[in-house]
Amino acid sequence: xxxxxxxxxxxxDQRFTEVPMTFAAVEKILQSRLPHSAAEHRAWWANxxxxxVHAKAWxxxxxxxxxxxxxxxxxxxxxxxNNRKKSSAPGLRREPRTSLADIEKKPRRSPLFxxxxxxxxxxxxxxxxxxxMPEWADSLDETYGPDLPR
Numbered sequence: 001x002x003x004x005x006x007x008x009x010x011x012x013d014q015r016f017t018e019v020p021m022t023f024a025a026v027e028k029i030l031q032s033r034l035p036h037s038a039a040e041h042r043a044w045w046a047n048x049x050x051x052x053v054h055a056k057a058w059x060x061x062x063x064x065x066x067x068x069x070x071x072x073x074x075x076x077x078x079x080x081x082n083n084r085k086k087s088s089a090p091g092l093r094r095e096p097r098t099s100l101a102d103i104e105k106k107p108r109r110s111p112l113f114x115x116x117x118x119x120x121x122x123x124x125x126x127x128x129x130x131x132x133m134p135e136w137a138d139s140l141d142e143t144y145g146p147d148l149p150r
Contacts, residue, residue, distance in 0.1 A: 004057035011061035023073040
């Protein structure tokens, strides 16, 4: 089993055309550190399978590297043209076994979480369980008849 088999499996399970990742996320998938040359030389991320087991892993999964940012230590894996037809066939998609969120282990919240915080207050002693307009019950009884016996 190749050191990069986990990366190949992760990418093969993805349904996305592009998978943006940091070098650290790749290391988490591999469960080991990338070689020093991955952070030093752009050529390490080249899409050349001949003699490069790491590149063979992502190419065999149907992805190629694009937008490699050595300074920010991030890149994008883009699905290759010959692999797009396989992934877009209806009914043949499967859920990925591992998502990037699982790799990063960060709790994800909606950006709207807490957006209304502090916009209103409930006065002490106010009972939220009481009907707001008890006269509505009388109006409904007049319009539709009294409630059924309980």
